[in-house]
Structures are given as C-alpha cells and as structure tokens.
Amino acid sequence: MKFVDEAKIFVKAGHGGPGCISFRREKFIAKGGPDGGDGGKGGDVIFRAAKSHHTLLDLKYQQQQIAKNGRHGSGNNRTGHGAEDLEVLVPPGTVVKDFETGEILADLAELGQTFIVAKGGIGGKGNAHFKTSTHQTPRFAQEGMAGEERWLKIELKLLADVGLVGFPNAGKSTFISRVSAARPKIADYPFTTLTPHLGVVKYADSPSFVVADIPGLIAGAHDGQGMGIQFLRHVERTSVLLHLIDISEEPNNNALKNYNAIVKELKLYNPQLLEKTQIVALNKIDLPQVKEKVKKSVAQFSKKGIILHPFSAATGEGLPDILRKIVTVLNKT
Numbered sequence: 001m002k003f004v005d006e007a008k009i010f011v012k013a014g015h016g017g018p019g020c021i022s023f024r025r026e027k028f029i030a031k032g033g034p035d036g037g038d039g040g041k042g043g044d045v046i047f048r049a050a051k052s053h054h055t056l057l058d059l060k061y062q063q064q065q066i067a068k069n070g071r072h073g074s075g076n077n078r079t080g081h082g083a084e085d086l087e088v089l090v091p092p093g094t095v096v097k098d099f100e101t102g103e104i105l106a107d108l109a110e111l112g113q114t115f116i117v118a119k120g121g122i123g124g125k126g127n128a129h130f131k132t133s134t135h136q137t138p139r140f141a142q143e144g145m146a147g148e149e150r151w152l153k154i155e156l157k158l159l160a161d162v163g164l165v166g167f168p169n170a171g172k173s174t175f176i177s178r179v180s181a182a183r184p185k186i187a188d189y190p191f192t193t194l195t196p197h198l199g200v201v202k203y204a205d206s207p208s209f210v211v212a213d214i215p216g217l218i219a220g221a222h223d224g225q226g227m228g229i230q231f232l233r234h235v236e237r238t239s240v241l242l243h244l245i246d247i248s249e250e251p252n253n254n255a256l257k258n259y260n261a262i263v264k265e266l267k268l269y270n271p272q273l274l275e276k277t278q279i280v281a282l283n284k285i286d287l288p289q290v291k292e293k294v295k296k297s298v299a300q301f302s303k304k305g306i307i308l309h310p311f312s313a314a315t316g317e318g319l320p321d322i323l324r325k326i327v328t329v330l331n332k333t
Helices: 057-061 172-179 229-235 255-269 271-275 294-303 319-332
Strands: 006-012 045-049 064-066 086-090 094-098 104-108 114-118 149-156 162-165 197-201 209-213 240-245 277-282 308-310
Touching: 006 057, 006 114, 045 094, 045 104, 057 086, 064 086, 104 114, 114 149, 162 172, 162 229, 172 197, 172 209, 172 319, 209 319, 229 255, 240 255, 240 319, 255 271, 255 294, 277 294, 277 319, 294 308, 308 319
Parallel strands: 006 064, 045 086, 162 209, 162 240, 240 277, 277 308
Antiparallel strands: 006 149, 045 114, 094 104, 094 149, 197 209
C-alpha cells in the first residue's frame, strides 16, 4: 500500500433544510392556521482516528468530502429529516490544519478521537413559528442555514516511541529489521527508505515499544532538501531519538561532526525536538575502517558529556546494550 502522509481536501457540510409554508386544511375545521414544519439539520463532516487506516491515501484520491443536506419541513408541523453525518476515517496521528491560515484545528493522536471539521447548517423554521395575533397567516418560512465549507491541509505524524535519525545509509533500515519483524527495503545507495516504517520491538521481559524507521536526513532538510519535512514531521511525536552514525565512508567519517550536523537540522526545524531524550550509537563496527576509530570516537563524545554506543546492525554486536538503554529511558517517561 502506498504511504501518503499529506493531503489537501475540500470539506463541505450539508445545508439545513428549508422550512415549510403550509396551512392546516381539515374537514369541519374552518380556521386551521399555519402548520409548516421546520427543515432538518444538514450533516456534519467528522474525522475519526481509526486503527484500520495507516496512511492518508484515501484522502489523496477523494479530495472532496461533502455531507448531505437536511430535508424540507412539511405540513402538520412535521420537521424534515436531518441528514446523516459524513464520517471520514483517518490514521491516529493525523493533524488537521486550515489550508489558508495554517492554524491547527485538531490533532487526532488517539484511537477513536473525533473532530467535527465542518458543521451542518440548522434547518429553517416553518411558517407556524411566525404566527402572531396580528399576523395569523404568514406566507413565508426560513431557508435552512448553509453548512460550513473549507479547504484543509491534512498531515500525518507517525506515532512511535523511538525515532531513528541519521544520514542516508546509516543503517536505520537494517537496525529495525534486526530488532523487529518490519522488513524495509535495504540497499547500499542513498534514500533506500522512501517511506517510513514502523517496527514493534520486544526486549526481554519489558513491554514492547514501537520504532520508526524514517527516510535519511541530509543538510538542509529543515528547508525541504532531500526528504526534508516529510522526514522531520514524523519524529515530533516520539519519546526517544536514536541517532545512528556511520563513519565508514567519506564525507561523514567524523562521528562527532556527523552527530552535530543532525542536531543542527533538528534544531532549525523545531528546537523542541532537542528536549527529547537522545541516544547516540555508532553503527557498522564490524567494518575494519570503523573498528579502528571506535575508541577515538567514544573519547570525543565523552568530552562532550555524551555516551556513544558502538554496535553493528549487521552482526548484532552491541545491540542488546542499546535496547536496554531504550527500555530504561521509556520506563522513566
């Protein structure tokens, strides 16, 4: 299934039904008077976070979500039927924004959470409401109120406990395939991962947690370079950021410089990301060119007060230490 995490859609709630102009006409009753009923309410457009949806693909191809109008009122003071609400299912983690202003209208982070994105119009009053002692035969009624309509920008931010960050080919996909049942595409060229992947990790007797494998980050990502914001949006909800560093090839063969470049992009995009707990790991220590630099890299990070965790996603060496660290951090949050 194609992963879509952004969509622009038009929503329109139903109009309220018109009120009725009617006069009572019954045998043997000379003066029946007005008896026009009210119109029915227009349907709302409602978003609901549903477990069955994992992408915004449906909204990408159904860009107009229009609810039905309320029915007309009728004689004998009968109110028209209200229209059914239009319920649109979206994945948990969906953010609803006004397309024109960018204002966040709703953040559907929990399963079952709902939000009315467009309210249906109220039905018009029938002529029975307008009878007075001086005007006993009103020949008018109200039109129903128009339903709300607007353009929306819909974004999906993945819900995960741990977000993997790092340059392309840092080994994020290999890591998640090693520790979970997720099977992202793995190859030795940049941007192998073009869509986010989620993996559920169960370590020892601790509760399971969710790891997000997200497309690689490059310099200028906060300005839309590379995968840009399509990447950065998905780490905003995570509790822990796991930095994976690869120094096996030029030009990123300095671990600390590599780490600082990633931190800079996170800060430029959203400074609050740096408030999250960060775990830093040096990958590919099974390679000779990396192994000979491990001690030097660990010492560089230690001077900055940062613990560097050497490991190999390919062989599994050092992985248990990282998983234990993640579990410890998550248990504190």
